[in-house]
Amino acid sequence: MTTATTREAPHHNTLTCVKDYNCWLPACRDRYKAYQRTRYHAITAGTWEPLVDAAPVRQHLTRLYAAGFSPNRIGELTNLPYETVIGFTQVHGFSGKRRSRKRRCNPETAAKILAIQPGEHLPGKTDATGTRRRIQALVAAGWPLSHLGPRFGLSERTTGALLTQDRVYGRTAEKVTRVYNELSDQKPAKHGISRRSITRSKARAQRNRWATIGYWATRADAIDDPHFTPDYKVTKAEILAEETRWLIETVGLTRTEVAERLGKDRSYIDRVLLQADVKAAA
Incomplete structure (x- = not known):
């Protein structure tokens, strides 16, 4: 549902959502299991190299920045979170939670960044x-x-x-x-x-x-994510109105059916929808 989606981990294209957020999306779990299998076989064969020197990546990023590429644009091209990209070249984070520049990184991340060549991609515009x-x-x-x-x-x-x-x-x-x-x-x-x-x-x-x-x-990875909807100062009534609209417009339920599913009175459902319409029109 729409409301639940905004509260999931901001990124589902790395292992972070499973490791840090205990994500249970099938695709994420399959990716995590595949990583564990690859890791096990590599360790057994004595070829496991989980981290590589970050210096070449940092030097390449410096050249990309000089060519007009922003961290946001690089993130778009590599499908990497913004924090991962800037972590190679600068101290980042906020007071009390600052992180030093990356000294090592996993080979996959390094390969994605090193693959970007200014002549093949335009800095162009990025999501605002x-x-x-x-x-x-x-x-x-x-x-x-x-x-x-x-x-x-x-x-x-x-x-x-x-x-x-x-x-x-x-x-x-x-x-x-x-x-x-x-x-x-x-x-x-x-x-x-x-x-x-x-x-x-x-x-x-x-x-x-x-x-x-x-x-x-507290949501550093989400600030650049257009799919993340901030719940800053969102009231319970507004969340309920959003949930109700999703059930009506996407699932096809009536207001009465929505009230039964959410355990609310039909009159309350009508009232929160009316309040949401008034605020939207204001």
């Missing part, structure tokens, strides 16, 4: 999900767009437009990511931003229910 969320989180922390724009190398108007775009240039996404990492644990007031501007920025974020830096700090 992570860019939007990072800007929103900074605004929620009190950073006004008029201050963020120059840091991104953009005007305030262009920065505001990024909040409505589906795709952005890779270099823009990279700049926003870099500034976000720099400002994520700093206070706007210490950079000369007035209390009034900070209050207005926070109020704007609250009206739009934009997730905060603290929210994304």
Whole structure:
């Protein structure tokens, strides 16, 4: 169901979802079992090399960045999480949870990154999900767009437009990511931003229910995932309304049948749907 999907592990293309999230999707379990079989046979044959030197990967990434590729774009081409890509070239994470640059990595990850050749792929545009969320989180922390724009190398108007775009240039996404990492644990007031501007920025974020830096700090892998729906300040009634719509539109149940399945009164189902419609129209 839609609601349940947003609460699964952000990525289902590596072993992480099984190891860290105990994912039970059949495809993920099959991939994990295949990995374990390969590992067992390699260990038995004495050829098991789980990790390789990350230096060649880091050097290659440096060349890709110089050619205009952003970590987001590289993630798209390799199907690797953003955190995995930046982990080769920079200290990442948030205060108290920072990780040093990778010194070793698994051969499969190295091969995927080393296979990218600038002449075969264009930096182009990348999904704007992570860019939007990072800007929103900074605004929620009190950073006004008029201050963020120059840091991104953009005007305030262009920065505001990024909040409505589906795709952005890779270099823009990279700049926003870099500034976000720099400002994520700093206070706007210490950079000369007035209390009034900070209050207005926070109020704007609250009206739009934009997730905060603290929210994304516990979901680092999800901030760039367009399939992950933040549940920041989502009420139980809104979750129920979303669940109800999914059952009606996808499964084909009536409102009465939905009420019976969810263990709710029909009148309550009608009320949460009405409230959701009113908010959507506001």
